[in-house]
Amino acid sequence: MNKLRLGTIGTSWITNSFIDAALDTGLYELNCVYSRNKEKGEEFSSKYGDIFVETDLESFMKKDTLDVIYIASPNSLHYEQAIMALKAKKHVMVEKPASTNVHEWDEMLRAAEENDVFVLEAAKHMYIPNLEKVADEIEKLDGVVGATFPYVRYSSRYDNVLAGEEPNIFSLKFAGGALMDLGIYPVYTAVALFGEPEEAIYYPRKIRTGVDGIGTIILRYEAFDVTILVGKIATSLYDVEIYGSKETLIIDHVSHLDKARKVDHQTFEEQEVHLEKQHENSMFYEAEALAQMIETKDEPKTKERYKELSDLARIVSGLLNQLLTQAGIVFDSEA
Amino acid sequence: MNKLRLGTIGTSWITNSFIDAALDTGLYELNCVYSRNKEKGEEFSSKYGDIFVETDLESFMKKDTLDVIYIASPNSLHYEQAIMALKAKKHVMVEKPASTNVHEWDEMLRAAEENDVFVLEAAKHMYIPNLEKVADEIEKLDGVVGATFPYVRYSSRYDNVLAGEEPNIFSLKFAGGALMDLGIYPVYTAVALFGEPEEAIYYPRKIRTGVDGIGTIILRYEAFDVTILVGKIATSLYDVEIYGSKETLIIDHVSHLDKARKVDHQTFEEQEVHLEKQHENSMFYEAEALAQMIETKDEPKTKERYKELSDLARIVSGLLNQLLTQAGIVFDSEA
Structure with missing residues (x-):
């Protein structure tokens, strides 16, 4: 199996952590980093070698050198960016919370299905053995x-x-x-x-x-x-x-x-x-799981596991929304 | 100051614990133990010497050799027994919960006031320095x-x-x-x-x-x-x-x-x-507090402390009642 070519959105510690985990599995190579700010992106990516930094989101999503996009932008941007990536036929690992409501999560699942790719929410402890x-x-x-x-x-x-x-x-x-x-x-x-x-x-x-x-x-x-x-x-x-x-x-x-x-x-x-x-990098297992699912994407076991994870994310998304509503917490994106 | 003559209701470990605490203060002597069952009462009291065991509740309450009555019967009996003791002009230390509603607690306070004695709820940690x-x-x-x-x-x-x-x-x-x-x-x-x-x-x-x-x-x-x-x-x-x-x-x-x-x-x-x-017997302080209050019963500081403790017990009683009602828990005594 060729290594999966990874692109990332987000330049905080959690993106470093996911890249490290992905590289540790031996199943990924870092291909491209997105950052609105070229210097910030280069500073972030320099430790991984000479990695291309893309500053235009649209171009980043459409790069045909990418197989998987990891999204760790601020929570409110997860949904829109995930949809863009899925429509560009990239597999997506989106940081939790993937969405602030069930409708958005369902839209992501639909976009993934239509484009024959996977979308997973990076709830890292769901992948820990x-x-x-x-x-x-x-x-x-x-x-x-x-x-x-x-x-x-x-x-x-x-x-x-x-x-x-x-x-x-x-x-x-x-x-x-x-x-x-x-x-x-x-x-x-x-x-x-x-x-x-x-x-x-x-x-x-x-x-x-x-x-x-x-x-x-x-x-x-x-x-x-x-x-x-x-x-x-x-x-x-x-x-x-x-x-x-x-x-x-x-x-x-x-x-x-x-x-x-x-x-x-x-x-x-x-x-x-x-x-x-457990592996000292707690994101190791989610990175490994996605790679294995992509490798075995048409096997019934994989489809079953994907459904299990999607359903879990759907229930959690519904609960979060319910709890926020009760609490009278309305995010700007929902207002 | 003469030692306070203590009578007790209840023959479980908690009554032992209170008697031990009271004797430890040096301010009490055990005078009489109430038990419906003479043998059980004698078995209970034997370790304290030759203590009189009263099997008739009315006679126990009215004994003029008693200054203080400690009540550790089942919760549902606390109120009725405390009222009896107070009307017989005995100071009362009643195990928590003293009552299952504010009305009962107010009745106890009123009976205490009318008979010029104190009633305290044995919430032992309220007396810990x-x-x-x-x-x-x-x-x-x-x-x-x-x-x-x-x-x-x-x-x-x-x-x-x-x-x-x-x-x-x-x-x-x-x-x-x-x-x-x-x-x-x-x-x-x-x-x-x-x-x-x-x-x-x-x-x-x-x-x-x-x-x-x-x-x-x-x-x-x-x-x-x-x-x-x-x-x-x-x-x-x-x-x-x-x-x-x-x-x-x-x-x-x-x-x-x-x-x-x-x-x-x-x-x-x-x-x-x-x-x-702290004293290893956690009931030491409540026993000591009651004795000190009796000794200084007309001092403003004592009246203030008594009011503070009564108010605290009143708030707690109200809260317990509210929580039980919400939970749909109705005791037989209230049904």
């Missing part, structure tokens, strides 16, 4: 009675907000906020492990810029609730806790899934749960 | 943006529920359940530290007996929310977290308050917070 192992451990809990999924982590960009600025990640204009940036991880994990909840409720606290800075989400399932603690203006040290009938399964982090143990409800006795050591 | 120290540390946080107060601890009695029985603590008949038994602690702590919330919402999961087994409570304040995790059918290892503007204050437990540290939001650097070593 340990996710299945965690699901197995949950089976062994012999009945879940509840769970707490925390992702409360201070963003240094909040310093800028406090200084009167409005960085993208805290801006309504760019579909920022705690739910869109961090909350999406625990929501994904909950849906992957427990399915679509019957009800979802969000109690956010908004910050000056109008987005949610911190909040609590309740996902109600038939037999139990998952409580999600999310925040970008404070830091929590909590692990993930999944409460079984006799013990609590404790996992280090809702999107890392690389350390776990079980604690007995009554004796507090701890038991290590063996999880495989 | 470290509570004030924690309040000072919260001041230093320079603005609270949120907090998580967990009290999720499996009860061995739940084994009995699973075996088809209905122990008091899990029974609607005796006003049991997670909120009444454990949730009251974090609710008290929140009200003591932050005042009365503007709104309170409870998402409980009920068990077979009709009471709440586990759930999440959101207390909404003007500038932030407190999320309470409560449960008696699972165990959580979480500490208390109070999120400030630059760091998180972490306290070992919502009702112990004997270890604390601060963790920087960005660097994760930890800083020990010095709290005094």
Whole structure:
């Protein structure tokens, strides 16, 4: 198999991280970098050798030297750029959140199908092999009675907000906020492990810029609730806790899934749960998965996996939209 | 000052614990134990020497050798027994929850006033000296943006529920359940530290007996929310977290308050917070407080403290009632 020729949009750390992961798989080569600003693009790409920097978005999308486009622009631009790339018959890996509503996600899926390419949302922890192992451990809990999924982590960009600025990640204009940036991880994990909840409720606290800075989400399932603690203006040290009938399964982090143990409800006795050591770049698996899907694109197993991932993304997108609506958070793109 | 002559209702571990605490203060002597069953009462009291066991409740209440009555009967009996004791002009320490509604608490306060005695609810952590120290540390946080107060601890009695029985603590008949038994602690702590919330919402999961087994409570304040995790059918290892503007204050437990540290939001650097070593019997301070209040009963400072504690109990009682009503939990005594 020839290496997939990768083009990227976005020049922040996350794009570096995806490129590194893609190169690590041995299945990609970096072909082109898009940046509105030539110098910025060249500064960004220089560490990967002599990479062409395209400053015109239309030309970038249509380059016939590209097989895959990775999109990590501000959230509010994901949809439009993904549609452009798909229509240019490029496979697309779009950073989460891929869209702010189900309709947009469906449009992306349709554009992908019509152009015989894939679109995946880069919810990196959905591709980590340990996710299945965690699901197995949950089976062994012999009945879940509840769970707490925390992702409360201070963003240094909040310093800028406090200084009167409005960085993208805290801006309504760019579909920022705690739910869109961090909350999406625990929501994904909950849906992957427990399915679509019957009800979802969000109690956010908004910050000056109008987005949610911190909040609590309740996902109600038939037999139990998952409580999600999310925040970008404070830091929590909590692990993930999944409460079984006799013990609590404790996992280090809702999107890392690389350390776990079980604690007995009554004796507090701890038991290590063996999880495989994961690749140190947590984006490795999503990059690998897309390449493998492209390689085996007509196999039934691939189609099944693609549908599974698309459905998951669709449920998450619907939940995010519902939670934002409840919270009265309206992004500029939706207003 | 002569030692206060103590009478007790209830023969479980908590009554032992209160008697031990009271004797430890050096301000009480155990005078009489009430039990419907003479043998059970004698077995219970034997470790304290030759203590009289009264089997008739009316006679017990009216004994003129008693100054203080401690009530630790099943929750649903607290109100009626407290009123009897107060009308017999005894000071009363009634285990939490003192009542299941504000009206009952007001009746108790009125009976106490009319008979020139005190009634206190045994919310032990409200009397711990470290509570004030924690309040000072919260001041230093320079603005609270949120907090998580967990009290999720499996009860061995739940084994009995699973075996088809209905122990008091899990029974609607005796006003049991997670909120009444454990949730009251974090609710008290929140009200003591932050005042009365503007709104309170409870998402409980009920068990077979009709009471709440586990759930999440959101207390909404003007500038932030407190999320309470409560449960008696699972165990959580979480500490208390109070999120400030630059760091998180972490306290070992919502009702112990004997270890604390601060963790920087960005660097994760930890800083020990010095709290005094507390008496190993956490009920020591409530026993001591009541004795001191009785000794100085006409001093303005005592009246002020009594009003403060009564008001606190009143707010908590109102909140519990509101949360139970929302949850559709109706105790037999209220039905």
